[in-house]
Amino acid sequence: MARHRPGTTAVVTRNKYEILGADVPEETLFKGDLLVASLSESPRSVNSIYYYDDAGSRLFERLCHEETYYLFRTEKDILSQHASSIADITGPIFIVELGSGNAEKTTLLFDAYLKEHGRTSYAAIDINRSILERAAENILSVTTDLDFLGIVGTYQTGLAQVANLIGPKLLVCLGSTMGNMHDDELHDLLLSARSALSSGDYLLVGMDLDKETKILEAAYNNQTAILTNLCVLQHLNWRFGGDFDLFQFRHVAFHNKSLYRMESHLEATQEQMINLKNLNFSLHLEKGEMIRTEIMRKVELYVFHKLLGLYNFRPVQHWTDSCQQYAVSLFQLGAEPTELES
């Protein structure tokens, strides 16, 4: 079993993995008041957390295998080539993953760590409990040398639990997940990551790099990307008693070059009134009005490394593919105070 200090309630399942936080009420993770606020402001938006109910998570997995969605296979190739170097650099360590999803790519790290260092502990943090269970079942069906701990929660609630895990840690954030965060969210995440870790601990981040509009827009405009985006409305309908009609919205994804990001939106194809019964909230949309559902940052590597440096995460090494489309960067948390603290 993964090592964590007593005092946290864990559910130990039949297949010998633990899930923490499964008893946390969903209302504390999916906050209706924040949704109402984001739908009321201009521009209207929905947090990308609403992509990942069970149906949305399955669609995301399908998107990862779309021909034009180069991100998944490129990151996977980088990890398959360099996982053993990463394991060499960090030495034996407790792997903790933020937004693990089904952890398909992380298995490449497990293989390297198990080979180089033997039995390894892994904690996966994700908002979706079923995906954690699915990841655990899949991983443990091929190895019994990994101690799996699932932590159901947001990045913030999950990271608060990480301080209870014993030993040096490698915090992993793949899938360009940091790219889905707005500046304030990324700032909060990096502060929480820094508090959850100790100096000398590592952070491994996969990020998509800035590139040609044509390649970017093709990745986010295939059939699965369209379905995944529309599925956000279905999630809001079941969770909050909503009456969004999916046929009255159009998927729009475009490259916002000046902000170094792709954006996904849903555009109302006619004027309409939406009710979210459980939140006692109504929304009037004009024809053509957009709701932004996700941002996907496309970074310049030196800018990203500089940003993480502000939080005391020092670049150790990075790996890219031969076309420089994607990067996986390893950072180590320094001991000295940073510019943010002075």
Ligand SMILES: C[S@@+](CC[C@H](N)C(=O)[O-])C[C@H]1O[C@@H](n2cnc3c(N)ncnc32)[C@H](O)[C@@H]1O
């Ligand atoms: C972009 S996917 C990446 C999945 C996987 N790491 C990969 O590389 O394929 C983001 C994952 O983070 C989870 N997630 C999204 N927002 C979250 C949040 N605020 N807190 C915790 N998990 C979240 C989703 O359920 C999903 O599994």
